[in-house]
Amino acid sequence: MAMNRADLHTHTTASDGMRTPTDVVRLAKKAGLAAVAITDHDTVAGVAEALQTGQQLGIEVVPGVEISTSEDGKDIHVLGYFTDLHDKRWLERLATLREGRESRNERIVGMLQGLGIEIAIDDVYKAAGKKAEAESVGRPHIAEALLRKGVVGSISEAFDRYIGAGKPAFVSIPKVSPFEAIDWIREAGGTSVIAHPGLYGADPLIEALIRHGADGIEVYHSDHSEEDEERYLKLAHAHGMIITGGSDYHGERNDVSYHGGIGNRTVDIGVIRQLKARQGKRG
Numbered sequence: 673m674a675m676n677r678a679d680l681h682t683h684t685t686a687s688d689g690m691r692t693p694t695d696v697v698r699l700a701k702k703a704g705l706a707a708v709a710i711t712d713h714d715t716v717a718g719v720a721e722a723l724q725t726g727q728q729l730g731i732e733v734v735p736g737v738e739i740s741t742s743e744d745g746k747d748i749h750v751l752g753y754f755t756d757l758h759d760k761r762w763l764e765r766l767a768t769l770r771e772g773r774e775s776r777n778e779r780i781v782g783m784l785q786g787l788g789i790e791i792a793i794d795d796v797y798k799a800a801g802k803k804a805e806a807e808s809v810g811r812p813h814i815a816e817a818l819l820r821k822g823v824v825g826s827i828s829e830a831f832d833r834y835i836g837a838g839k840p841a842f843v844s845i846p847k848v849s850p851f852e853a854i855d856w857i858r859e860a861g862g863t864s865v866i867a868h869p870g871l872y873g874a875d876p877l878i879e880a881l882i883r884h885g886a887d888g889i890e891v892y893h894s895d896h897s898e899e900d901e902e903r904y905l906k907l908a909h910a911h912g913m914i915i916t917g918g919s920d921y922h923g924e925r926n927d928v929s930y931h932g933g934i935g936n937r938t939v940d941i942g943v944i945r946q947l948k949a950r951q952g953k954r955g
C-alpha cells in the first residue's frame with residue numbers, strides 16, 4: 673500500500689474536477705495515501721473544506737493551487753503550495769485570473785456560435801454546476817456543455833474538433849506569465865513548483881523559470897514518460913530543486929478519466945516538509 677506517500681496534484685469541483693473536496697480527500701484516504709494536495713486551477717476555494725475533512729479522517733491535506741499562465745503562446749501551469757489563504761492581494765490576483773477565464777469562456781462560446789453551434793454561456797455554467805464566484809470555470813465545462821447538446825460524442829472530441837489549442841474555437845485565457853506567477857506565490861508566502869514540464873516542449877523556458885526562482889519541479893506526473901521523469905529528475909538535482917509529483921486527478925467525466933487516478937503518481941511525505949521549509953516571505 674501507499675504508506676507515507678503523498679499525491680501533490682489533484683482537482684476538485686472548485687475548478688474542473690468531478691469530485692467535491694471532501695470526496696477527493698476520502699478517495700485519497702481510501703487509496704492509502706498519507707497526504708494529498710488540493711491544487712485547483714486559479715482558486716483556493718476547495719481548500720478549507722478539504723483541510724477539515726483531512727482532520728476528520730486523519731490524512732494530511734496540503735493547501736495548493738495551480739495557476740494558469742502563458743509564455744510564448746504556450747499554456748504553462750505553476751503550482752503553489754502553502755500560500756497564505758487570507759492574504760487579500762493574493763486572493764485578488766486569483767480573482768483576476770478567474771475573471772479572465774470568464775471573458776475567455778464567453779469568447780469561445782461566441783466562436784462556437786459563429787460555427788453554427790447553438791450554445792449559450794448559461795449552458796456552460798449549467799454544465800459546471802456553477803456555484804460560487806470563487807470557483808473557476810474552464811474548457812472541460814464547455815466540452816461538457818457540447819456533449820450534453822449532442823454536438824460531440826465525447827469530451828476529447830470537443831477538444832480535438834473545437835476548443836483544443838489551435839482548433840477553430842480555441843481562445844487562450846488572458847494570463848499572467850509564469851515568472852509573475854512564481855513571484856505571486858512567493859509574495860503570498862508559498863512555494864512554487866513548475867507543473868508537468870514534460871507537456872510543454874519548452875525546456876529552455878523551464879531553465880529560465882528555475883533561474884527566476886521556482887522552488888520545485890513536478891518530476892512525476894500521470895502524463896510524463898519515463899524519459900521525461902529521468903530528464904527532469906536530473907535537472908532538479910542539478911539545481912537543488914524540490915522534486916514533487918502527483919496524479920493531476922480530475923475524476924471521471926463521461927466515463928473518461930483525463931490525466932490519472934488518485935495516487936497513481938506520488939512522492940514521499942518528506943517532500944511536504946521541504947515545501948514548508950521553502951515558503952516565501954510575504955511582502
Ligand code: AMP
Pocket residue numbers: 688713740809810811812827828831832845922930
Ligand atoms: P482551461 O484551463 O479552461 O483552458 O482548460 C484546460 C484544462 O482542460 C486542462 O487543465 C485539462 O484538465 C483539461 N483538458 C485539456 N485537454 C483535455 C481533453 N482532451 N480532455 C479532457 N480534458 C482536457
Ligand code: ZN
Pocket residue numbers: 683688689713922
Ligand atoms: Zn483541469
Ligand code: FE
Pocket residue numbers: 738749867868
Ligand atoms: Fe496542469
Ligand code: FE
Pocket residue numbers: 681683738920
Ligand atoms: Fe492540474
